[in-house]
Amino acid sequence: MADVQKTLVLIKPDAVQRERVGEVLSRFERKGLKIVAMKLIHLDETVLADHYHHHVDKPFYKGLVEFMMQTPVVGIVFEGVGAIDEVRKVNGATNPLEADAGTVRADFSMSVAGNIVHASDSLENAQEEIKRFFKEEEVFSYDKLTDQYHLG
Numbered sequence: 001m002a003d004v005q006k007t008l009v010l011i012k013p014d015a016v017q018r019e020r021v022g023e024v025l026s027r028f029e030r031k032g033l034k035i036v037a038m039k040l041i042h043l044d045e046t047v048l049a050d051h052y053h054h055h056v057d058k059p060f061y062k063g064l065v066e067f068m069m070q071t072p073v074v075g076i077v078f079e080g081v082g083a084i085d086e087v088r089k090v091n092g093a094t095n096p097l098e099a100d101a102g103t104v105r106a107d108f109s110m111s112v113a114g115n116i117v118h119a120s121d122s123l124e125n126a127q128e129e130i131k132r133f134f135k136e137e138e139v140f141s142y143d144k145l146t147d148q149y150h151l152g
């Protein structure tokens, strides 16, 4: 069985604008991922330059940064068995037009620029991204009655 992991999700401004925050959050919750941290974050250019450092030279970078600052985003840390890959499975491919039906991106979006949700893509990046957006004391550790179903 895979390890219990933590991963970072950002519900992006298009989901906030389009009033889909609750529906998107519920996709992860119903899967069995445990919310261990959650807050609104209004991103700025400095944090986005860190977060999207792998895209700074891309032609879409400026638009991506402006988009990500449109509204606060919902930052969430999820915990679960193999959470990093499981969350990306729930999200689907980066381009919603290529994502499988049933995934968040396929079901809620038609545009790669407005693809609803961000999630960490590796253990190293998850640890770095959680630290980027959350203080240690904002990430909780607690038992839930349903752990027996999700951690077995």
Ligand code: IDP
Pocket: 055, 060, 064, 093, 094, 112, 113, 114, 115, 117, 118, 119, 121
């Ligand atoms: P990911 O979000 O699936 O991990 P990345 O390649 O890390 O995909 O890209 C980060 C974000 O940059 C994407 O989620 C998307 O919002 C944006 N992005 C990626 N490629 C494009 C593009 O070709 N045009 C516009 N935005 C893009």
Ligand code: MG
Pocket: 119, 121
């Ligand atoms: Mg990525």
